[in-house]
Amino acid sequence: MSETIFVKHEEGGSIAEKVLRRIRFDIITNTLKPGDRLRLERLRETYGASVSTLREILNRLAAETFVVAEGNRGFGVAQISQSDLRDVCEMRLLLECHALRRSIAVGTIDWEARVVSCHHKLHSVESRLIGGDEALVMQWVQYDWDFHHATVMACDRPVLNATHSNIFGRYMRYHLNVLDFRGRPAADEHARLRDLVVGRDADAAVALLTSHVTAGMEHIISSGKIPA
Template identity: 70%
Template sequence: MTPKTFVAERDGESVGDSVLRRLRFDIIRGKLRPGERLRLERLRETYNVSVTTLREILSRLAVEGFVVAEGQRGFEVAPVDDASLRDICELRLLLECHALRRSMELGSLDWEAQVVSAHHKLQSVEGRLMSGNPSSVEQWVQFDWDFHHSTVAACDMPALMSTHSNVFDRYLRYHLLALDFRGKPAADEHRRLRDLVVARETDAAVDLLTSHVRAGMEHILASGKFG
């Protein structure tokens, strides 16, 4: 399951599903800010959908953790804070480490090739960032997802993968609000993770993934934007 690229149209997609995806992306990238009241009339004009459909979409986003229902007062964008990021980070690791183990057990040669290909794209944008091009941060977030997803793509547990996709989106929201790249340490960890995954060194790969994700979380927290 690949929730990115976020806004690309999909064959056979209903209007409601399209608007759900667009609204979710606008929350993830910060166009709709944390704590912002979601006024149905304004959303109806922006997304060109009925108020009834919007209520259904916002209820779904509330279940996913992107929106908070305020009883009779309507909906607002879910807030962000340090404690929530730590919670999301640990949940991501719980799911992703299990999926990585399963994927490394089952993955084919084609899966290995996808991991290498995804890392090549990520490495390219990381090189631009390290050479002083900050405009590539949002693209890096996309390719970071693509790479990490590729490492677990051979996992044969659809329910786990669906939940992981949602949790990763919530984690990415913090990345996109902070818009800050950790630099060479993150790039070096990605390269080592690629090598460990392809070599099927499972325990070492899981250990590196754990320290990598937690280091990324601490980097985001150090921005001071979510206290």
């Protein structure tokens, strides 16, 4: 998956890959909502792919758990729940903490610069959100991904990186279902994480990341918008 999860029309790849990215994007951003039936004829009209290609795509998305196969009823968008969110967060931490340690161990100065640059954009949006500009929440979710991805992008384990991207996409789906920013505590944690990562303090960075992701999860649950 591209680092820019929110890119709906990404260059490159086959028609099937492009349609796969578009449908995944629409699920993550709740254009296709939890529980929606995915009727092949309607999808064919919307995404311009053949029924056989769409069936292949939906099977791939089912393997990624964005979609569920409903036997003879076809496919539907996977439901969301508090228990699933907790499971996703546990897996995110397992993968991201490992990738963060590896990146801190092998990252170059160019990697450090990328972390700082991505945090600068994130901080800019967070400052405006704290100032009351709530219309920027979706952009904040994108920049939050960009920053967290930057901290682990030096990890030289392709399978780990791809799995982490998938899990982060599932986590973002919850963020975008709630569309609420945790406020200054989250912004302060991002700034400290930047400093710890660039300072190569792996133990402290992992500890902060763990508390940061856990607090974000609890904030999403406390919104009351995620079914038990």
